[in-house]
Amino acid sequence: MVLLRRVIGDALRARRQGQHRTLREVSTAANVSLGYLSEIERGQKEASSELLAAICDALGARLSELLGEVSSTLSLAENMEGVLVPVDDPAAIDPVRKVATDGRVSVSVRQDSPLKATLHTKRNAKRDVIYAA
Template structure:
């Protein structure tokens, strides 16, 4: 089950990291303790709407944009849950392909897929177009 507080926390942390800002900078600007902001980002605490608005303001983001991003993530998770069923080892399967998800943080997730018990080869990388 996906938790809304975790999805919102991931969205806030990703925005902060894209701006290359520290927890201390954002917590000071939002007038929230550093530890509490960290717990919100990790999805351990659920922030009030007033606190979310203050954090978004400190990040220069619209609250509606953060909530829209969270909504899109939840919608995608619901679609996946309708197609895939959980496996005993924590993965998901559609009966033929099993996917293991390993989250290493808000910006790094590893997926490992197996088909009929054999690992599927990684997709070939497409060359990136050269800038003109």
Template sequence: MILLRRLLGDVLRRQRQRQGRTLREVSSSARVSLGYLSEVERGQKEASSELLSSICDALDVRMSELMREVSDELALAELAQSAAATDPVPAPVRTFNAVSVASLTGVAEDRVTIKSPADVVAGVAA
């Protein structure tokens, strides 16, 4: 089962880590407890839109960018889930974001555009 809260938490953690910031720094800036932010990042708590807005402000990331990345991750997870359901022998599944596609294809990260899961499959095959 794909849980949106886990995908959202993964994306938030990657955003924070890309900036080299600690949970403590972001929780203080977002005015949310360290423990609660940690639970959101681990996908254990559902974040309200108000909380997401505060975290995005603290990370200086537009919520639309965050949700776009979550949407890409969700599309890939759905694709992997449907492929696993139709395959008689389960194959290992790996999700890719723009950073990992860029590293696999040798294309600069800011040049990777993922419009659909098929783009990722094509990008990885290239």
């Protein structure tokens, strides 16, 4: 299972790093504590829609852009064979990293347990804003 908060955090971090900005700069602009923003970026905390909008505003992005990126990442992950499906036998899990791309974003997933998958994304640098994860 891919956690939505993890994908959102990856997208926020990629956008921030693409702008060469620090957590401190963005947390001050969004009026959120540095520690909380760090937890959001690492997928450890779920941000409210109001907080996501404030962070996006601090990054000069629309919330719809961020959610569109998250949606395309999840869509790509959902189409990867055996990634977002329940596993009856935990011993049958293949922890090998699976990779998929649609030309704009690359997704790699490592299935660690029936309910834990680590998803990493990387956005194509040819877009107007550079993304890295």
